[in-house]
Amino acid sequence: MDEPRLEEDRSSKFSPSKLSVYQNCPRRYQYRYVDKISRRRKTPETVTGVAVHAAFEELYGLVTGGKVPSLAELQEIYEREFSAEWDGSVVEKDARFVQDDWRKVGRDCVQLYYEAHQPFSEDRTVAVEKRVGFPIMVDGHEYRIEGFVDRLALAPDGAFEIVDYKTAKSLPNQRHADEDWQLALYELAVRLEWPDTKEVRLKWHYVRHGKTLVSIRDDAARARLLADAAALISRIKHDHEFKTNRGTLCDWCEYRDLCPEFADEVRVAALPPAEREKDGGVKLVARYAEIEERRKRLKDELKAVEAEREKAEEDIADWAEAAGVAVVAGERAQASVSVKDEIHLPTKTGDAARHAELEAEARKTPLWAEVARLDGHALLDGLKARRWTGELLALAESFVARFGHRAHKRTVRLKRRADSEED
Ligand code: SF4
Numbered sequence: 001m002d003e004p005r006l007e008e009d010r011s012s013k014f015s016p017s018k019l020s021v022y023q024n025c026p027r028r029y030q031y032r033y034v035d036k037i038s039r040r041r042k043t044p045e046t047v048t049g050v051a052v053h054a055a056f057e058e059l060y061g062l063v064t065g066g067k068v069p070s071l072a073e074l075q076e077i078y079e080r081e082f083s084a085e086w087d088g089s090v091v092e093k094d095a096r097f098v099q100d101d102w103r104k105v106g107r108d109c110v111q112l113y114y115e116a117h118q119p120f121s122e123d124r125t126v127a128v129e130k131r132v133g134f135p136i137m138v139d140g141h142e143y144r145i146e147g148f149v150d151r152l153a154l155a156p157d158g159a160f161e162i163v164d165y166k167t168a169k170s171l172p173n174q175r176h177a178d179e180d181w182q183l184a185l186y187e188l189a190v191r192l193e194w195p196d197t198k199e200v201r202l203k204w205h206y207v208r209h210g211k212t213l214v215s216i217r218d219d220a221a222r223a224r225l226l227a228d229a230a231a232l233i234s235r236i237k238h239d240h241e242f243k244t245n246r247g248t249l250c251d252w253c254e255y256r257d258l259c260p261e262f263a264d265e266v267r268v269a270a271l272p273p274a275e276r277e278k279d280g281g282v283k284l285v286a287r288y289a290e291i292e293e294r295r296k297r298l299k300d301e302l303k304a305v306e307a308e309r310e311k312a313e314e315d316i317a318d319w320a321e322a323a324g325v326a327v328v329a330g331e332r333a334q335a336s337v338s339v340k341d342e343i344h345l346p347t348k349t350g351d352a353a354r355h356a357e358l359e360a361e362a363r364k365t366p367l368w369a370e371v372a373r374l375d376g377h378a379l380l381d382g383l384k385a386r387r388w389t390g391e392l393l394a395l396a397e398s399f400v401a402r403f404g405h406r407a408h409k410r411t412v413r414l415k416r417r418a419d420s421e422e423d
Helices: 016-024 026-034 044-064 071-085 099-117 174-179 182-193 219-238 248-252 263-269 273-278 280-323 352-363 367-371 376-384 390-403
Strands: 124-138 141-154 160-166 200-206 211-215 327-329 334-336
Touching: 016 026, 016 141, 016 182, 016 219, 044 071, 044 099, 044 124, 044 141, 044 160, 071 099, 124 182, 124 219, 141 182, 141 219, 160 182, 174 211, 182 200, 182 219, 263 280, 273 280, 280 327, 352 367, 376 390
Parallel strands: 160 200
Antiparallel strands: 124 141, 141 160, 200 211, 327 334
């Protein structure tokens, strides 16, 4: 059972990727940065990315020194890095592609980039793999945001360019580039280091596609980014539970064996088939699944019976009306029919527009105080979603603190495993 843990982040430095880990899954953040469980895994993708980056780093080191290497020399550098990086620890997930396929992916990236940019004189390289950072105040404390820029360059028009190389298979769209905040955070650092900077261009070279995306941020976007980063750090610093966030990224998570969402799955998968059936948890889930199936069958049956019952009631009411009687006699029972007129008011689910109209009018009258009721769910939901600020938030918190009580609620939900056979 996943008991809440009283954990605390003690970091004083945050990189954009560290912040992203928290955004995607606080629990993964906890394992990596709070508990400091080192599980860096090499994958074919990371090996290829590291080797391509290393080749470009050396390329621009040479270019800055006045020497442009040939494509063959650059590919040799790439090959060397790839071979050094690919060791026994690489986790290959897709058996369709072997080491040489990945080697070729990177080699093609290097070639595509080389041919598009030689003789590499479109800008002047200021630094490669440059550490940049800036201080950020959060809740009265100073932290630092730091990271490494793949390449920092000065364009002929005097603008700084923060360059990032991406070896990813997918090519994101412009909106994605305009919303990215890794390079945008680096821009804040660059502007601090060179205060007379006018323009900064954020540039991503998607080297598998030979496509470059560029994004330029204005003052308002930079202010928003800083506020968002501070809010995120504040959330991390106040987090003591580091909740799991199960999603598509779990497939790449290196902590699945620790994570309460997957630990038992990992354990059961490691059991020999004969032991699996005897396992306590496996048996309990099988029993629960069987009960759920029975429940569903009964629910469907009940639904059908309810429909039949409704039809029978209508038939009896029709019969009574035609016969002019209030009670229809049977052999072993009798059915009484009562008729009354009811008024129905519009409901939120039935007729939302009319319901809203009625509520708006009622609110303006003294009758509202008589008919309005407290909606506890709305109060708790609003508090959870931080829907209010200032006085309203304080009021909501105080009501919940004074009138609420904490209950330990356990919920079990059955989810069919993706790899299980369909019925
Ligand atoms: S497996 Fe998923 S939910 Fe668990 S820590 Fe990793 S990313 Fe988070």
